[in-house]
Amino acid sequence: DPAAAKGPLVLVAASMTDAAEAAADEYVRTTRHERPVISAAATSALARQVASGARADLFISADEAWMDWLVQRDLVHPRSRTDIARNRLVLVSAKQREWIDSRAGLLQALGKGRLAVAEPESVPAGRYAHAALSRLGAWGAVANRLAPVENVRAALALVERGAAPLGVVYQTDARATSHVAVVGRFAETAHPPIVYPAAILIASTHPETTAFLDFLTSNAGRGTLAKFGFGPAVTG
Amino acid sequence: MTATEWAIVVLSLKVGGIAVLFTLPLAFGLAWLLARSSFPGKVVLDGFVHLPLVLPPVVTGWLLLLLFAPEGPVGMLVDDLFGASVLFRWSGAAIAAGVMALPLMVRAIRLSLEAVDKRLEEAARTLGAGRTRTFVRITLPLALPGILAGMMLGFARALGEFGATITFVSNIPGETRTLPLAIYTQLQTPGGEAAVIRLAAISVGIALLALVASEVLARRSGRGVHVL
Amino acid sequence: MTATEWAIVVLSLKVGGIAVLFTLPLAFGLAWLLARSSFPGKVVLDGFVHLPLVLPPVVTGWLLLLLFAPEGPVGMLVDDLFGASVLFRWSGAAIAAGVMALPLMVRAIRLSLEAVDKRLEEAARTLGAGRTRTFVRITLPLALPGILAGMMLGFARALGEFGATITFVSNIPGETRTLPLAIYTQLQTPGGEAAVIRLAAISVGIALLALVASEVLARRSGRGVHVL
Amino acid sequence: MSFDIDIEVARGERVISCAFRTGDGITCLVGPSGAGKTTILSAVAGLARPRRGHIVVRSRTLFAPGIDLPPEKRHCGYVFQDARLFPHMRVRENLDFARRPRFDRNEIAESLGIAHLLARWPRTLSGGETRRVAIARALLANSDFLLFDEPLVSLDPPRAEEIAALIRRVHEDYELPVLYVTHDRSEAKRLGARLIDFEGNEVA
Amino acid sequence: MSFDIDIEVARGERVISCAFRTGDGITCLVGPSGAGKTTILSAVAGLARPRRGHIVVRSRTLFAPGIDLPPEKRHCGYVFQDARLFPHMRVRENLDFARRPRFDRNEIAESLGIAHLLARWPRTLSGGETRRVAIARALLANSDFLLFDEPLVSLDPPRAEEIAALIRRVHEDYELPVLYVTHDRSEAKRLGARLIDFEGNEVA
Numbered sequence A: 001d002p003a004a005a006k007g008p009l010v011l012v013a014a015s016m017t018d019a020a021e022a023a024a025d026e027y028v029r030t031t032r033h034e035r036p037v038i039s040a041a042a043t044s045a046l047a048r049q050v051a052s053g054a055r056a057d058l059f060i061s062a063d064e065a066w067m068d069w070l071v072q073r074d075l076v077h078p079r080s081r082t083d084i085a086r087n088r089l090v091l092v093s094a095k096q097r098e099w100i101d102s103r104a105g106l107l108q109a110l111g112k113g114r115l116a117v118a119e120p121e122s123v124p125a126g127r128y129a130h131a132a133l134s135r136l137g138a139w140g141a142v143a144n145r146l147a148p149v150e151n152v153r154a155a156l157a158l159v160e161r162g163a164a165p166l167g168v169v170y171q172t173d174a175r176a177t178s179h180v181a182v183v184g185r186f187a188e189t190a191h192p193p194i195v196y197p198a199a200i201l202i203a204s205t206h207p208e209t210t211a212f213l214d215f216l217t218s219n220a221g222r223g224t225l226a227k228f229g230f231g232p233a234v235t236g
Numbered sequence B, C: 001m002t003a004t005e006w007a008i009v010v011l012s013l014k015v016g017g018i019a020v021l022f023t024l025p026l027a028f029g030l031a032w033l034l035a036r037s038s039f040p041g042k043v044v045l046d047g048f049v050h051l052p053l054v055l056p057p058v059v060t061g062w063l064l065l066l067l068f069a070p071e072g073p074v075g076m077l078v079d080d081l082f083g084a085s086v087l088f089r090w091s092g093a094a095i096a097a098g099v100m101a102l103p104l105m106v107r108a109i110r111l112s113l114e115a116v117d118k119r120l121e122e123a124a125r126t127l128g129a130g131r132t133r134t135f136v137r138i139t140l141p142l143a144l145p146g147i148l149a150g151m152m153l154g155f156a157r158a159l160g161e162f163g164a165t166i167t168f169v170s171n172i173p174g175e176t177r178t179l180p181l182a183i184y185t186q187l188q189t190p191g192g193e194a195a196v197i198r199l200a201a202i203s204v205g206i207a208l209l210a211l212v213a214s215e216v217l218a219r220r221s222g223r224g225v226h227v228l
Numbered sequence D, E: 001m002s003f004d005i006d007i008e009v010a011r012g013e014r015v016i017s018c019a020f021r022t023g024d025g026i027t028c029l030v031g032p033s034g035a036g037k038t039t040i041l042s043a044v045a046g047l048a049r050p051r052r053g054h055i056v057v058r059s060r061t062l063f064a065p066g067i068d069l070p071p072e073k074r075h076c077g078y079v080f081q082d083a084r085l086f087p088h089m090r091v092r093e094n095l096d097f098a099r100r101p102r103f104d105r106n107e108i109a110e111s112l113g114i115a116h117l118l119a120r121w122p123r124t125l126s127g128g129e130t131r132r133v134a135i136a137r138a139l140l141a142n143s144d145f146l147l148f149d150e151p152l153v154s155l156d157p158p159r160a161e162e163i164a165a166l167i168r169r170v171h172e173d174y175e176l177p178v179l180y181v182t183h184d185r186s187e188a189k190r191l192g193a194r195l196i197d198f199e200g201n202e203v204a
């Protein structure tokens, strides 16, 4: 079993791919443990793999709904559940423009175009966007003018290509590309907190799983995640 | 079926049908070139045709986006010609489906074209049929099994196309949300399994109908294959 | 290519190659059934074969996951037989790729089988060849263009397979992260476009090589097609 | 003069060459199996391209340096050695394939004894039936000359005799040049044909 | 007694029936085009299934109520009316297809004048060459009886005479029953064949 010959198998929500990889590197450097194996896919796909009994060790979800789903099914240790990071939603545009902080500003910038978002009914980032736009009072006006895509990266691509004048994406994605400009930032209170809950699977057998989870919540771990734009999880 | 589901089915049929119909002449032309002529760069063309098969669909969708974006090379052309864009439109979904179906259609048609007995085309020529008439009356009908198989494969592929579509034209209810996109939406949702199964069953039902239709057509036209 | 990329290429070749080789006999058997026999439920079988084409790949991946889960019907069998599971393993990736390639392979082989002149099989029988020998010496080589086309289509599809694979066996470096999954991973990574293009180019290069190989094989064996 | 032919045609490693001029009657081209008779007919029909030479039929140049009429412009009725019926068309459609038929289709079918086969698919025909349909198809084309490659094999003698007479009649009534390949001397005699070899020499 | 045949075979809407017994010599089955000669040979070879009746060759029952030997168990050498060479095999491989050949392949090829064609693909052969290869292939099968469906059409008379003599020699040397279809009376005579119709009546 290759997963045992290496470090624990960590299922990571796709939007955290590169940060998780970097954290794994840092963890190996400081602890000299085996390097965790990172498998990145959509949260929903990973959750279903866990539910079908696949042998993995740690699950890092992009939202709470899927983690709750696993908890209800007794597939993760509820007490190991920890939020390891926070994210924020920003508005991006292909070119610099006036800072957007109101419904009017948003609609004006959008013009006749569409608003690129992750699928609001299902993809975590989209659900947050839905909440944030509602809070801004803009949901009614934009609901029919969305360009919902599979994930945040695809939304970013639409904006980069000028297919959509504006997009709602995670700040972690926005900051890493030079092709778009951040032209607005939603208040953290405008939507349910965007947290990345992690939990150890009941099926986990790898002895170093806890060590990696501990690392992620340590200062060093947070520091690494912070380099990619993730904020610290508010505990308590 | 709910009204929403019904609308999704109609949209999927429209997108898949248009995709296959518009891709067919192109697929046939490519199959013809690959089967009947040899020219420098033929392997490259052959490889190019296979691209949408080899690349992950999202990459194909991404490339389509590059091409058809307002500032993209094709996008500007389309805008000039029609004053409109295919982005976020069902026409864009049909383009994505057609592109994904293309390699399958080309292969099936090419296989059949290569099996056409050229001596029959010669016979038609001596009977006064020019290239066009020979093509229409002899080559085309003899290649029909492959054409039908290609259309069937292409339609099925179009019906299942997800990654390129959502990346290229996103997932807009009533416009680009075809069956697979609707299914995906449900699959992403905790507890959406029942809806997934319903929608998947509808997809399969449509494909079965298309299959039966293509078999019937093939049987009605594929009577004699042998030549003395 | 970096060492990591090289490992990904090797894995993709392994997964795609094994998928095509193991699927081939099944595809051939199904093509044979569909081309040569008629039985009640033939349309249903035909439809079943098309399933992976019609369903969005993620649904196929999900169904595979249900089947092969430790408590799933096939998963229990596999566990009994091999004491192991294919989940998160390259063998699972090969299964996903094989399932996705199946309909394409069946169609191509079936088209060729239907074009085989049965009178030649009869001639072989009168010359003392039983069913098996007739099959091996006559039917199989005459259907070779379709078999090669099917293998080529299947391999290309396997090489591009993403949705079913990531849903079924996740995205594990060195084990299930084939080229399309590596491409996806890069697409998820801000600034990964250059890597995406490199990896996509590698995919296309491999497919081109496979294409050339299949063309050469087809040419070497497809000499005479006509019968007086 | 009916046919004025002087050509060289490459076939694999061989070169088949042939030069003859024919008079008004039916001409039989003779030569052992593999001599190249079919090859010559193909070249006359425009299906094989000679390396050099010329093909002139009734003073119409079909092939010469700089000239190479496509088959459909040569206006020939060609009965192939392998019948080449169109398998996806019924007998009736095979017969109707050529436009502007010279004869009434049903009459020709009647005189070749295939009237009862019009609705059949070619693959259900016997060997001799297949040949007769092929002959009928070629005769129905409104052609300037006729090429026959052993058209009467597989036919019983009375039937063969009838058809030979029909061919002779068509030849005479419409003054159509006919180039004919057969190994059967009595058939040639019945056609009133002159036998020539590849150099145009009369054969006894 | 060589062949004892009494069968009814359905072909489309027609039923072809036939009953005859033959003696030791070569037997020619005659009948006009479309009479059903090919159909009868197919039935004897095991390729067409009679509706009823029996097929006995040299007291071996090939077909009867409850008995229906598959073609490969019937041990016949069959020269088809359409030659049916295997297009994906060279001439040599076509000839070597049958196992345990009765003759030396090269000798047979020599005597049929196809020795120079062994390395060729079937589609490059002329009509007469194709037939000769088909004859050679059938003769090479180590068979219990031979079926010929107009094997000598497309062959020039001297060649046809030679091959007829060869067939006759094989028939006599190996005491093989031969059922032969031809429309050519002189060919039948050369074979020393007895002509019979579908009812087994001798034909003049």
Ligand SMILES: Nc1ncnc2c1ncn2[C@@H]1O[C@H](COP(=O)(O)OP(=O)(O)OP(=O)(O)O)[C@@H](O)[C@H]1O
Pocket: D011, D012, D013, D014, D016, D031, D032, D033, D034, D035, D036, D037, D038, D039, D040, D081, E123, E124, E125, E126, E127, E128, E129, E154, E155
């Ligand atoms: N592709 C090829 N390669 C080599 N030889 C060829 C090829 N095609 C034809 N030939 C040879 O050319 C010669 C002429 O063939 P053709 O069919 O014209 O003969 P033919 O006089 O019609 O013979 P037949 O009376 O047997 O029909 C034959 O010996 C044949 O084997």
Ligand SMILES: Nc1ncnc2c1ncn2[C@@H]1O[C@H](COP(=O)(O)OP(=O)(O)OP(=O)(O)O)[C@@H](O)[C@H]1O
Pocket: D123, D124, D125, D126, D127, D128, D129, D154, D155, E011, E012, E013, E014, E016, E031, E032, E033, E034, E035, E036, E037, E038, E039, E040, E081
């Ligand atoms: N599928 C079919 N449907 C209808 N009729 C058929 C079918 N197959 C064969 N026949 C008819 O059966 C008859 C016998 O055919 P067969 O080939 O045995 O004739 P034959 O005596 O060999 O003739 P020939 O000398 O012309 O070769 C023919 O009239 C043919 O048209």
Ligand code: MOO
Pocket: A013, A014, A015, A016, A041, A042, A043, A044, A062, A123, A124, A125, A151, A152
């Ligand atoms: O990381 Mo996600 O599950 O694609 O939003």
Ligand SMILES: [Mg+2]
Pocket: D037, D038, D039, D081, D149, E126, E127, E128
């Ligand atoms: Mg010839």
Ligand SMILES: [Mg+2]
Pocket: D126, D127, D128, E037, E038, E039, E081, E149
């Ligand atoms: Mg016959």
